[in-house]
Amino acid sequence: MVQLNSSPPILLCGVYLPPKSPASSIYALLSHLSSFSHLGPLILVGDFNFPDIDWSSFYATCPSSRLFCNYLFTNNLVQLVDSPTHSHGHILDLIVTSHPELVTNITVGDASCCNVSDHQLVLFSVVSRISSSRNKPSYYYKYNDADMDSISSYLSSLTITPTLQSDVESAWLFLKSSITFARDNFVPIRYIPATTLPKWFDAELCHKLRQVRTLRRRVNKASHASEYLIHKLKHMESQLQLDIVSAKKHFLSRISSQYFSQPKILHSYLSSLKNSPTIPQSVHLGYQFSSDPQSRVTLFNNYFNSVFTKSDFLLPPLKDLPSPSSQLHYISISSTDVLDSLNTLKLNKAPGVDDLSPSIIKLCSGPLLSSITSLFSNCLMYHKVPSEWKTHKICPIPKSGDPSIVSNYRPISLLCILSKVLESIVYRKIIDFIQPLISKSQFGFLKSRSCLSQLLESFNYVFEGIENKNSVQAIYLDFKKAFDTVPHQELLYKLWLHGITGPLWKWSKLLYCSQLWSPRCLKDITRIETIQRRMTRFLVSSPHPLNYRDRLIDLQLLPLMYHHDLRDVLFIVKCLLSPPDNFDILQYVSFSTHGTRTTSTGKLKPHYGDITSHAWFTNDQVVLGFSKGFMIIVSRKKEEMGREMFQSRNHKGALNDIGIAPSAPLLATASNHQIKLHEFQDMQGMYGMVEIEDLKGKLDTIRLQSHFYSDSQDIIDSEIKLSFDKSLKLKKFKEAWSFASALDSEDCWRELRTAALYHFDIETAILASQQMKDVSLVYSLKDISSVEDRNLVAGYIFMYKDEHSRAQELFLESSEPTVALDMQCDLLHWDQALELATALDPSRIPMLSRQYAQQLESM
Numbered sequence: 001m002v003q004l005n006s007s008p009p010i011l012l013c014g015v016y017l018p019p020k021s022p023a024s025s026i027y028a029l030l031s032h033l034s035s036f037s038h039l040g041p042l043i044l045v046g047d048f049n050f051p052d053i054d055w056s057s058f059y060a061t062c063p064s065s066r067l068f069c070n071y072l073f074t075n076n077l078v079q080l081v082d083s084p085t086h087s088h089g090h091i092l093d094l095i096v097t098s099h100p101e102l103v104t105n106i107t108v109g110d111a112s113c114c115n116v117s118d119h120q121l122v123l124f125s126v127v128s129r130i131s132s133s134r135n136k137p138s139y140y141y142k143y144n145d146a147d148m149d150s151i152s153s154y155l156s157s158l159t160i161t162p163t164l165q166s167d168v169e170s171a172w173l174f175l176k177s178s179i180t181f182a183r184d185n186f187v188p189i190r191y192i193p194a195t196t197l198p199k200w201f202d203a204e205l206c207h208k209l210r211q212v213r214t215l216r217r218r219v220n221k222a223s224h225a226s227e228y229l230i231h232k233l234k235h236m237e238s239q240l241q242l243d244i245v246s247a248k249k250h251f252l253s254r255i256s257s258q259y260f261s262q263p264k265i266l267h268s269y270l271s272s273l274k275n276s277p278t279i280p281q282s283v284h285l286g287y288q289f290s291s292d293p294q295s296r297v298t299l300f301n302n303y304f305n306s307v308f309t310k311s312d313f314l315l316p317p318l319k320d321l322p323s324p325s326s327q328l329h330y331i332s333i334s335s336t337d338v339l340d341s342l343n344t345l346k347l348n349k350a351p352g353v354d355d356l357s358p359s360i361i362k363l364c365s366g367p368l369l370s371s372i373t374s375l376f377s378n379c380l381m382y383h384k385v386p387s388e389w390k391t392h393k394i395c396p397i398p399k400s401g402d403p404s405i406v407s408n409y410r411p412i413s414l415l416c417i418l419s420k421v422l423e424s425i426v427y428r429k430i431i432d433f434i435q436p437l438i439s440k441s442q443f444g445f446l447k448s449r450s451c452l453s454q455l456l457e458s459f460n461y462v463f464e465g466i467e468n469k470n471s472v473q474a475i476y477l478d479f480k481k482a483f484d485t486v487p488h489q490e491l492l493y494k495l496w497l498h499g500i501t502g503p504l505w506k507w508s509k510l511l512y513c514s515q516l517w518s519p520r521c522l523k524d525i526t527r528i529e530t531i532q533r534r535m536t537r538f539l540v541s542s543p544h545p546l547n548y549r550d551r552l553i554d555l556q557l558l559p560l561m562y563h564h565d566l567r568d569v570l571f572i573v574k575c576l577l578s579p580p581d582n583f584d585i586l587q588y589v590s591f592s593t594h595g596t597r598t599t600s601t602g603k604l605k606p607h608y609g610d611i612t613s614h615a616w617f618t619n620d621q622v623v624l625g626f627s628k629g630f631m632i633i634v635s636r637k638k639e640e641m642g643r644e645m646f647q648s649r650n651h652k653g654a655l656n657d658i659g660i661a662p663s664a665p666l667l668a669t670a671s672n673h674q675i676k677l678h679e680f681q682d683m684q685g686m687y688g689m690v691e692i693e694d695l696k697g698k699l700d701t702i703r704l705q706s707h708f709y710s711d712s713q714d715i716i717d718s719e720i721k722l723s724f725d726k727s728l729k730l731k732k733f734k735e736a737w738s739f740a741s742a743l744d745s746e747d748c749w750r751e752l753r754t755a756a757l758y759h760f761d762i763e764t765a766i767l768a769s770q771q772m773k774d775v776s777l778v779y780s781l782k783d784i785s786s787v788e789d790r791n792l793v794a795g796y797i798f799m800y801k802d803e804h805s806r807a808q809e810l811f812l813e814s815s816e817p818t819v820a821l822d823m824q825c826d827l828l829h830w831d832q833a834l835e836l837a838t839a840l841d842p843s844r845i846p847m848l849s850r851q852y853a854q855q856l857e858s859m
């Protein structure tokens with residue numbers, strides 16, 4: 001797709017059909033074209049190899065040709081080439097389009113292809129409307145130069161009636177209009193002219209640039225420019241380039257020297273280098289393409305609204321809600337509370353849909369303090385909020401990958417400043433009531449329990465392990481889409497059970513369960529979608545629930561200071577489930593907060609809904625974001641430092657028998673996306689033999705695959721195969737070799753060879769190939785064992801695996817790119833070989849052309 005500014009996108013497709021292609025191939029091509037031909041004007045070019053078609057009458061003798069002609073006729077497509085494009089006099093190279101007015105200047109000539117192909121060169125032009133667009137000048141309010149006396153005098157003279165129950169909306173509109181009027185009339189505005197020039201273009205450099213452009217226009221307009229003007233233009237252009245380089249060096253030196261006094265200047269410049277300033281003009285979601293503002297907003301709306309899951313749980317009527325023993329149903333807000341919150345506002349925060357920045361609100365806080373306090377109090381008393389406080393501006397922020405793909409963006413909500421002030425006041429009022437119910441494992445959003453505190457505790461584990469001469473291993477896992485799948489209805493009910501009732505609970509329900517959002521990614525807002533807002537702070541900020549005694553699940557991934565006998569034990573998983581419901585989330589033994597085991601293993605529905613049906617769980621298993629998992633190792637042994645034993649992105653199956661807890665009777669096992677917990681009664685000598693109790697209460701003895709010994713005689717082949725698979729995924733090829741020797745299976749040798757090649761262990765791959773009696777591959781691997789170029793070795797490996805496209809990419813990046821040309825010649829891919837020869841070795845083009853022609857004649 002070709003997208004130009006202020007012009008509809010053009011679909012430009014290149015096609016090659018081999019001679020005598022079957023009708024099935026033609027049908028597949030036409031079906032693919034039909035899937036996206038409606039997106040814009042279509043231009044189809046290429047070698048179609050239809051010599052039997054008479055383009056003056058659309059008559060064809062071959063079934064494939066007739067199918068193609070019928071498609072063109074049905075879809076109103078026009079073929080524009082009317083001269084022979086082949087040496088035999090046939091029209092094989094075509095230009096097919098749905099808009100013939102876009103294609104002009106079609107010429108057929110043979111001068112450029114006489115030494116390469118028997119086809120003639122077809123040249124054409126595509127006409128598109130291009131209009132230059134200039135950026136609008138931006139502006140900002142200079143709050144430091146605001147007329148504070150006039151603002152205070154104006155706001156103090158206003159007569160504000162007390163806010164009544166039905167006038168919350170009117171009171172907010174009055175406050176908003178008053179603040180807006182004060183800002184527009186008493187705060188100066190500074191306009192910033194729009195420019196596309198870099199920041200180091202000062203006034204003198206811009207003047208020189210205009211001089212060069214003026215002289216260049218004079219030279220271009222003159223039919224015969226004098227040598228003096230041409231020489232002067234070249235001299236000024238070269239001098240301008242030197243001045244630009246010098247100005248850039250001076251600019252970088254200046255912002256670097258001012259870093260400690262003005263660090264934002266350097267940070268802003270570095271951010272401009274790595275971040276794309278705008279969203280591409282053409283974006284797509286799947287097969288839906290959009291280029292105009294309205295359709296782009298629709299795509300972002302649809303995608304952002306789809307990532308938020310909606311729960312089927314319905315809140316019961318108020319009369320059916322239980323009565324908690326301790327309740328907090330109402331809080332009072334004083335002027336001191338409001339003033340303290342307004343004084344702590346961060347002035348760099350972006351405004352919401354009301355377009356009131358923290359700076360202007362802070363300037364107006366003195367005269368309007370009583371009005372804001374009255375508005376906040378009535379919002380809580382009558383559980384009402386202004387409609388604008390429930391409408392968010394959504395800014396799409398790119399995550400990674402192609403910026404033209406809508407799914408590569410995450411939404412950032414911009415809330416009204418005063419609504420966030422009210423939330424912060426409510427948080428401070430109820431945190432003392434909620435604090436005893438919050439788990440001690442919760443970090444973040446709590447006073448004196450920041451993420452830094454959690455990091456310090458982790459460091460303490462590491463330091464203790466190193467002091468005791470133990471290795472410390474920690475695995476970090478992530479709840480998959482935790483913030484996007486928060487069950488709001490269940491959490492509101494849970495908030496009631498914990499004692500937040502009455503008007504305070506109704507206000508929370510109104511604010512958090514009826515939200516609107518407004519995408520601000522583009523200039524025009526065309527749609528507003530209804531979504532559920534993420535609950536923040538005192539409700540929930542993560543999958544961790546509030547109550548320690550009534551928790552959904554508390555999954556703690558702790559580093560393990562294990563004994564040397566435990567060898568490859570990775571980590572402890574400690575899971576506490578919610579009493580008194582005690583349903584089995586992990587398909588094994590459920591543990592209460594008091595450490596007692598329950599015998600209930602069925603899927604029970606707690607009083608706040610069936611949590612296992614939520615998006616956090618799949619088949620009663622915790623859903624984890626495996627793409628964000630990783631492992632770190634800290635050890636005194638150099639061979640273990642930084643050694644990667646497990647990476648969940650690529651080695652999901654390596655989670656078998658992942659950990660035990662010596663200090664508690666817990667055993668954790670996992671496979672793919674499932675983590676299971678066992679309770680064991682005894683560990684025999686700490687050598688990997690563990691007794692666990694199954695669902696029926698019977699004791700069973702299992703052996704951890706991480707504690708397999710090759711000299712044991714009581715190990716069956718299935719257990720050896722599991723140990724073999726785990727060793728491969730952990731990249732322990734020596735252990736895998738011993739397991740493969742015990743199994744002596746050709747499939748195992750093949751898997752070992754493939755894994756060794758993938759990780760560049762050529763020696764192990766040669767040994768495995770010898771066991772498979774693959775003589776040719778053994779000699780080939782020995783030839784590349786001494787190659788030092790990593791890209792070249794990787795290219796050969798992918799070539800042995802028949803992944804030729806990837807091999808070609810690696811060959812071209814290596815020190816011997818002509819190997820890619822040799823590979824395409826061996827594969828008889830002459831068209832790709834000719835393309836590579838043009839760039840790498842033009843002297844081989846005649847020979848390759850003859851071989852290509854001989855192959856075509858023999859077909």
